[in-house]
Amino acid sequence: MSQIFIAKSSKNNSTAKLPLWLGSLIALLAGSAFIFALAPYYIWIVALISPAVLYACLQHRSAPQALLIGWCYGFGLWFVGAFWLYTSIHEYGDTSAFVSVLLIAIMASIMALFSALQAWVYRRFFPETPLTFAPLWVFFEWAKTWVFTGFPWLFVGYAFTERFLDQYAPLFGVFGISFIAVTIACGLVEIIRRKWFWAVPIVVLLAGAWAASFVVFVQPKAEKPLQVSLIQGNIPQDLKWLTSYQNRTLDIYHDLSAPEWGRDLVVWPESSIPMPQTAIEPFLQDINRQALAKHSAWVTGIPYFDEAGSIKAQKPLFYNALMASGEQASGLYQKQRLVPFGEYVPLAGLLKWVLPSLQNDASAGGFTAGQLGQKPLSVKGHNLGSVICYEVAYPNLTRLNAEHSDFMVTVSNDAWFTGTAGPWQHLQMVQMRAKENGRWFIRATNTGVTAFIDAQGHIVKQAPQDKTFVLRGDLPAYTGQTLYNRLGNAPVLIFCLLLLLLSLRYRPRQIDVSFKSRR
Incomplete structure (x- = not known):
């Protein structure tokens, strides 16, 4: 056990250490390259190489040096990986190219603090081993789902949505896959250093993925699948x-x-309906009549105005909502997680000079967050769990909404990011949520990517992007619960915590916290 948790330093290791500037540059490039592991590139091996390079760059570093190297990695990760934000800020935010890039750089600088703090904690408190590096990686990915409301993007586990390690998703979710992938990546670094015993846990983890493929948690119900049509209107964002x-x-x-x-x-x-229900009641009644006449259910995205709530709160309350009507259909779901600068503007008064057009955009600043614990929509005797757009990036929120559901619907408007990797990364998250919860997802979008996704996270059908299209398919109801749907992130987080606590017993008596290398 001590061999696993204690990293023995030597003169050779110390003298072979790269100059700090070069280690920081390599970390920056490794973080920048991570985007190629995700959709639409799908070069999964990069998801192993990228954290492996960071792990190698941190070896025998002081805690302050690790802080800098980790920040460089995080800056590259977020500046390149989330550069799709440029389209929404520049083209639809009426912001100059220079200021748009500057804002993304500021965002990347802030998000890079996660990687910086992760690296500092790793070198300040724990021995150099994959079994401390990987748990810390998972904790900081998890933190991105809730710190300052969260920005849960660019997780390692998403690179394996349909390959190799994906069978762990129904068991432990995306964070479980991240832990396993990072452990394997760092284990390979240790093998290169001739610590051959690391081949054993790597083989065990790969074999576990194969064994997990035989575990069945859910199964289709006997009822006939619903015939579903997903409408992709392809409305340009500047006109919407x-x-x-x-x-x-x-x-x-x-x-x-x-x-x-x-x-x-x-x-x-x-x-898809760009006005609140109170403004277009005749249109809604007409659509409802058409649906009832043909025995169809209808679900639509709509800005929903809560009249009673507004009187009570003494301010207008608008919700980004999903509304069900038609035959055997009812319910309203109000979006719980809103997008900063997309559905509300933080510090709006201070940022008017930066994003002038968003201040006048009904979709950008006027929404209120919905309450927790909302009931699923009811459609044709089935429970239809809902998540709206950005919400699907939150594993636990989607898990809670999937409880007691027969299938799931997610709707989105990714026209903000047309022509970028953003919509494809977003779709990849939906695939992971389907696999985690063992439920089919239907995904209706304005400009794409509209799709049917099965309970194994595979895309069954998808519409072409940026085209007006109707995607038809069958939607089977499922019963049963995956382990992840039942227990959530708790098993992975507890396991990671135990590893870190155990590592403290075997850590070296002194851990270098200065810029000077310990010999």
Whole structure:
């Protein structure tokens, strides 16, 4: 055990250490390259190489040096990995190219603090071993789901959504896969250093993924699958919220749906209706009549105005919502996790000079977060769990919404990020949520990627991006609970905590915290 937890330093190791500037540069490049592990590139091996390089760069470093190296890695990770934000800030935020890049750099600098703190804690308190590095990696990924409301993006586990380690998803979720992938990556570094015993845990973890493929948690219900039509209106983002284009938007969805009435369920995407329900009651009644006449259920995204709540709160309350109507359909789901600068503007008064057009965009600053514990929508005698757009990036929130559901719906408007990797990364997260919870997902979007995703996280059908399209498919109801759906992130987090506590027993008596290398 001590061999696993204690990293023995030597003169050779110390003198072979790279200069700090070079180690920082290599870490920056490793973080920047991570994007290629995710959709739409799918070069999964990068998800092993990237954290492995950071692990190697941190060896025999002081804690302050590790802080710098970790920050460089995180800056590269977020500046390149989330650069799709440029499109929304520059093109739809009416912001200059220079200021847009500057804002992304500021965001990356702040998010890089996660990696910086992770690296500092690793070198300050723990021995150099994969079994301390990987647990810390998982804790800091998890922290990104809740610190300052969270920005849960760019997790290592997503690189394995449909390959190699994905069978762990129903057991331990994306964080479990991240732990296993990072452990394997760092174990390979140790093997290169001729610590051959690391081959054993790597083989065990790979064999575990194979064995997990035989574990069955869920199964389809006997009922006939629902016939579903997903409507992709392809409304340009710069026109979507214009008052002059609202009637045209309604006509597009009305006309696309007309041939689909008669199917069990017709789904419109997030905010496909660009006005609150109180402003277009005749239109909603007309669509509901068409659905009822053909025995169809209808689910649509809509800005929902809570009249009673507004009176009580003494301010207008608008929710980004999903509403079900038509035959055997009812319910309202109000989005719980809002997008900063997309659905509300933090410190709005101070940022008017930075994002002038967003201050006047109904979709950017006027929404209120929905309450926890909302009931699923009811459709044709089934429970339809809901997540709206950005929410699907939150593993635990989606897990809670998937409880007691027969299948899931997620709606989105990724027109903000047309032509970037953002919509594809977003779709990849939906695949992971499907596999974690053992439920089919239907994903209706404004511009793409609209898709049917099965309970194993595989894309069964998808619509072409940036085209007006109707995607038809069958949606089977499922029963049963995966281990992850039942227990959530607790097993992985507790296991990681135990590893870190155990490592403290075997850590060296002194851990260098200065810039000077310990000999």
